[in-house]
Each structure stands twice: as structure tokens, then as C-alpha cells.
Amino acid sequence: MSIQSRLESWRNVSRFALLCVGDYGELISVELAETRARLTRELIALMALAVSGLFTLSFFCIALIASAWNTPYFLAVVWGVAIGWFAVSLIAWFAHRAQRPVQSFNVLKRELRADLETLKEALK
Structure with a gap:
């Protein structure tokens, strides 16, 4: 390949690159907005x-504890609620870690x- 043809290919590549810069700017702004x-x-x-889930679950847990207030199962219910919340937290953490x-x-x-x-093909 002669020097003249090499210069012509580089000139064409540079023109192509300059034309694409404006398109890239537009693409960046559109994708940034989206x-x-x-x-x-x-x-x-x-x-x-x-917020709605926490309020719902909080009132449900308070209702469970209040239902068992004067029963022999009070401590079991309180610990059950605590262990349930811990399990939900672990499941949420694992689900978060699994997301792409x-x-x-x-x-x-x-x-x-x-x-x-x-550009690679044009410079070959």
C-alpha cells in the first residue's frame, strides 16, 4: 500500500469519526434522559x-403481639415475630445480591x- 493510499484511508477514517462525534453526543443526551x-x-x-410495606407489617406484628399479651404464648409470639423479621431481612439481602x-x-x-x-476494517 502506498503512502498516498494510506493517507487517503486515514483521511476517510478521520472524516467518519468527526461525523460520528455529533451522533454520540445526541445518543448520550437521549440515553441520559431515559x-x-x-x-x-x-x-x-x-x-x-x-413505606406501605413497613406500615402494614408493623401493624400486623403489633396485632400479633397484642393478641398474645396475657397468654402463656406471649414470649413465643414475640420471638417468632423477631425471627420472622430476621428471616425476611436475610431473604431481601440475598435477593438484592442476586440481582444483575x-x-x-x-x-x-x-x-x-x-x-x-x-474503522478497523477501513484501516486494513
Whole structure:
């Protein structure tokens, strides 16, 4: 390959890269907005679920303990409630650890990979 053809291929690659930079900027802004909106919705839903779930379970546990107040099973009920909460906490912790991390900016990653493959092919 001559120097002239090598320079021409590098010139074409640089033009292609410059054209793609604007597209990458647009993709970043679009995906950032989508990620922010999705995260906001998920956080609001999770907070509502956590607050309502904790209130429900708290009143249920208080009702269980109050039901066994003057019975011989009072201590068993109290310890049962405590062990139940501990089990729920362990299950929640294991469920959290088992989740896959959220993949953000997938479209941008795919575009960058495709463009890098194109550039590699153009420089061969």
C-alpha cells in the first residue's frame, strides 16, 4: 500500500469519526434522559412500596403481639415475630445480591463498537 493510499484511508477514517462525534453526543443526551426518568420512577415506586410495606407489617406484628399479651404464648409470639423479621431481612439481602446490575447506555455502546469495527476494517 502506498503512502498516498494510506493517507487517503486515514483521511476517510478521520472524516467518519468527526461525523460520528455529533451522533454520540445526541445518543448520550437521549440515553441520559431515559436513564434519569427510569431511575426516578423506580425510586418513587420503591419508596412507596417500602413505606406501605413497613406500615402494614408493623401493624400486623403489633396485632400479633397484642393478641398474645396475657397468654402463656406471649414470649413465643414475640420471638417468632423477631425471627420472622430476621428471616425476611436475610431473604431481601440475598435477593438484592442476586440481582444483575442495570445496563445503561446500551445503544451508545453498540454504536461505538460498530463504528470501531468499521474503522478497523477501513484501516486494513
